[in-house]
Amino acid sequence: SASHEPSEDGAEGEENEKVTVEVDVDTTYPDNAWEERYKKEFPNARVLKPKALLADSSRNKNIIRFVCMSDTHGRVENGNFAARVPDGDVLLHAGDFTMYSDIEEYIAFNKFLEKLPHKVKVAIPGNHELDLDPRGLGRNHRKLRSYLGLPPEVKSLVPQALILVDDMVEICGVKIYGLPWLPQYGLFGFGLSRGDQLLRRYNLCPARVDILLSHGPALGFGDFILRRKHVGCVELLNSVTKRIKPKYVVSGHIHEGYGIYTDGDADVHQLRHVHLQLQARAGPRRV
Secondary structure (H helix, E strand, C coil), X not given: CCCCCCCXXXXXXXXXXXXXXXXXXCCCCHHHHHHHHHHHXXXXXXXECCCCCCCCCCCXXXXXXXXEECCCCCCCXXXXXXXXXXXXCEEEECCCCCCCCCHHHXXXXXXXXXXXXXXXXXXXXXXXXXXXXXXXXXXXXXXXXXXXXXXXXXXXXXXXXEECCCEEEEECCEEEEEECCEECCCCCCCEECCCHHHHHHHCCCCCCCCEEEECCCECCCCCEECCCEECCEHHHHHXXXXXXXXXXXXECCCHXXXXXXXXXXXXXXXXXXXXXXXXXXXXXXXC
16 A cells, blocks of 8 residues: 655646656667666666565555556456455556457456445556547547447446546545556557657656556566566656656556566655556555
8 A cells, every 4th residue: 555645846846847858869779778878877776576465454544545457458357356456445557458459348347347345446548448549549430439339438338447548637635647658569559659759648747746657667667578678668767757756657568577666766756666467367466
């Protein structure tokens, strides 16, 4: 669980908004950028990869407990998996709750959320939620949806969750911003070219949000793939550390990158990268 006390950071937030983040010279070579430059900037970065983090039975009424998951890909809707999700106040899902973006998957995910006791559920789409891409990809094209007899908006199939796309919600003073965009990955949804296209989306996020809910990870934090290279976004890392400065970053996408990451300098950046992959055979993980 994570406790939150609203801070008086209005002036600092205004200063952060004035910070300009430029496209990095190595934006298309993230592994080189990390190994040759950025790793030196975070010498104390570390990661915790627990097998499971289960909620304590004791609860403090002054603490808001967030339970985080990501990339469930339709694997948790059947059986009694809902009973294994830790109790909490707010559930955060960092995207890819479907595999094929089928209508049945959205309906099943909503039924899964109905079983959970959390008072508020917040989710963002991932690259697999092609039909939630606002650019009209897949079946999200309005004329096609009308022809198929589908709802005007796919997210209406998941009324149990607040689905954020370039949008923010405030819960008990905690500001959560939803950022589904990530470096282009095949023909999936929410993909943009590295550099200026992604940076424009990141610039929509106001400074000093408390939680940045991003499907894709920032460079160096939960982005190391099995082919032994870093694939995270350089512009997201720079936006997070130089301008947005959230207290937490919750992300997914890179399955093997699960864990709880810190830059080792929380007093400066107030930053934690929580990269969560919830597998149906493993226990849920929370922060």
